[in-house]
Amino acid sequence: MLLNIKNLTKRFGGLTAVSKVTFGIERGEIIGIFGPNGSGKTTTLSLIAGILKPSSGEIIWKDHDISALTPFQVAQQGLVKTFQNPQLFPELTVAEHMRIACHLHVKRALGVGRLRTLFGKSMTGDLENTLTRKIDQMLELCRLYKHRNDEAGALSYGGEKMLGVAMGMVCDPELLLLDEPASGLGHDEISNLDAVLRDLRTHGVTLCIIDHKVGFLGRLADRSIALHHGAIIASGTTADVLANDAVVTAYLGKKHA
Numbered sequence: 001m002l003l004n005i006k007n008l009t010k011r012f013g014g015l016t017a018v019s020k021v022t023f024g025i026e027r028g029e030i031i032g033i034f035g036p037n038g039s040g041k042t043t044t045l046s047l048i049a050g051i052l053k054p055s056s057g058e059i060i061w062k063d064h065d066i067s068a069l070t071p072f073q074v075a076q077q078g079l080v081k082t083f084q085n086p087q088l089f090p091e092l093t094v095a096e097h098m099r100i101a102c103h104l105h106v107k108r109a110l111g112v113g114r115l116r117t118l119f120g121k122s123m124t125g126d127l128e129n130t131l132t133r134k135i136d137q138m139l140e141l142c143r144l145y146k147h148r149n150d151e152a153g154a155l156s157y158g159g160e161k162m163l164g165v166a167m168g169m170v171c172d173p174e175l176l177l178l179d180e181p182a183s184g185l186g187h188d189e190i191s192n193l194d195a196v197l198r199d200l201r202t203h204g205v206t207l208c209i210i211d212h213k214v215g216f217l218g219r220l221a222d223r224s225i226a227l228h229h230g231a232i233i234a235s236g237t238t239a240d241v242l243a244n245d246a247v248v249t250a251y252l253g254k255k256h257a
């Protein structure tokens with residue numbers, strides 16, 4: 001098991017946002033997390049990414065408990081979270097954002113030792129060229145290469161969200177945690193996202209995805225969990241979870257096509 005979450009609990013004062021959540025993720029899987037607004041999805045991902053600290057429970061990554069690590073230390077271990085709405089600089093280009101993600105997340109936070117791991121032994125030659133190659137590769141993967149010299153302010157909303165994914169990918173995650181990557185996207189943008197995420201998996205990345213879009217995540221995720229009031233109410237194959245009576249009642253409100 002790549003990641004093992006055991007009895008994960010997060011309380012904000014008197015509110016229990018995440019309650020004894022237990023699930024695992026195998027390498028190469030795409031895991032979906034469903035649930036109505038306020039059910040604890042983002043809090044769960046933020047706990048895994050080290051952005052929040054659990055009130056109790058364990059987050060075991062390759063046999064080590066990472067629940068006390070900082071977000072940078074968690075990223076160093078290979079777990080990276082993207083944000084629902086990435087905060088971009090409108091006047092900087094797509095490539096410049098990627099460079100910021102490289103330098104901030106990789107060079108400064110993760111250290112030169114990690115850079116060597118990322119870019120291989122040849123890195124000692126020309127770091128700039130290596131970084132540029134890495135950035136171009138990730139922009140190609142995320143279908144953003146043709147926009148590399150465009151200012152972020154000129155991107156569509158879908159392009160902005162995809163840049164957030166690309167910036168996460170340049171940190172070379174083993175597990176990418178995606179917070180509502182399809183929210184606000186149109187049909188064509190969702191098809192594009194679907195294709196990109198499948199390519200990321202082929203590229204060797206394990207994915208854990210929150211989304212409200214049942215059709216999108218239903219097609220993509222191998223397995224899913226459904227949360228309600230912070231607790232898991234169903235888990236299993238995505239088709240089984242979406243057909244589960246408790247999920248239909250709590251989340252979907254009615255049977256879906």
Ligand SMILES: Nc1ncnc2c1ncn2[C@@H]1O[C@H](COP(=O)(O)OP(=O)(O)OP(=O)(O)O)[C@@H](O)[C@H]1O
Nearest residue numbers: 012015016017035036037038039040041042043044
């Ligand atoms: N920092 C915080 N302080 C206090 N309460 C919080 C905090 N963050 C989240 N909550 C509460 O915890 C509960 C779970 O929130 P969370 O954002 O994890 O839900 P969600 O399932 O991601 O919802 P959505 O689909 O609307 O994004 C909600 O009741 C929310 O108001």
